[in-house]
Amino acid sequence: MALVNLSSLTPATFILAGIPGMEQLHTWISIPFCTVYLAALLGNGVLLFTIWSERSLHQPMHLFLSMLAVADLALSTTAVPKMLALFWFRAREISFGACLAQMFFLHFTCSAESMILLAMAFDRFVAICHPLRYGVVLTPAAVAKTGLLALLRSFCIIFPCVLLLKRLPFCGHNVILHTYCEHIGIARLACADISANLWYGLTVPLAVVGLDLVLIAVSYAFILAALFRLPSRTARRKAFSTCGSHICVLVFFYVPAGFTALTHRFGRDIPRHVHILLANLYVLFPPLLNPLVYGVKTQQIREKVVKVFVCSRGHFPGEQEGK
Secondary structure, eight states: OOOOOGGGGSOSEEEEOOSTTOGGGHHHHHHHHHHHHHHHHHHHHHHHHHHHHOGGGOSHHHHHHHHHHHHHHHHHHHHHHHHHHHHHHOOOEEEHHHHHHHHHHHHHHHHHHHHHHHHHHHHHHHHHHOGGGHHHHSOHHHHHHHHHHHHHHHHHHHHHHHHHHHTOOOTTOOEESSSSOOHHHHHTTOSSOOHHHHHHHHHHHHHHHHHHHHHHHHHHHHHHHHHHTOSOHHHHHHHHHHHHHHHHHHHHHHHHHHHHHHHHHHOTTSOHHHHHHHHHHHHHHHHHHHIIIIIITSHHHHHHHHHHHTGGGGOOTTTTTTO
16 A cells, blocks of 8 residues: 655645634734834834843843843744734735744744743843852853853754644645644644644643743742842832832733633634734733833833934034034
């Protein structure tokens, strides 16, 4: 009996359906999506340029912040341009290879961003709870190794998802009920057993990212305990305001991501359009909020942004000669 060539059952292209049941609203939905995306590009771009151009900001916390900005730009740019093309021009087709690449970079970036957020929480923990050891623990070499570890860990976690998808036959099923390609959404189109995809996609990434979240929570617990011991009420209020903003950013990142992963496995009764709209939150709002919360609310960065983009505009070549 001749063996079936499973590669022949792999579709040349997939079709992205967008948001099922809300097709008539795609153009209107694209307006806030595009606005948030452009604002995220601007905010993260300004933040990166400011940190790069000001040597005084080449400190561990700001270097972690620049890593976060790069991750945010990669996360939103991987998903949103294709999404807007779908909404505006009905460009619903995406090749099999491009779909796998989009899936890989989306999940890869989310995993890397989770570890960067953990590194930032640890940075604040050392700075507040063990300030005398800060320069010894958070060295430039340690920051660089953390960035490389985030990339390596994310690759090791997400690349098996690509292999798990490439082994599946699809039997002509190629319509993805989503605005972008993601692991389980692609796997559900296969005409074969996808138990390995379901369990790997749920347990491994969630376990790793969940561990990050637990460690972040422990770090902030120690930070809050240290802040309660501050003698000045004004200092406590300011510190609690900053920590509250950071926690809001963490909620906006982890809750939609966790909800999306769990919905694929257990949330069959949740309306599809609700699932997809919430799934879009973590490719849109964290990249928008991170530069605002971690950047604008940090006085040192705020002052440098004003210096780079406002004060420098008043100095032109030849200005000194005219005085």
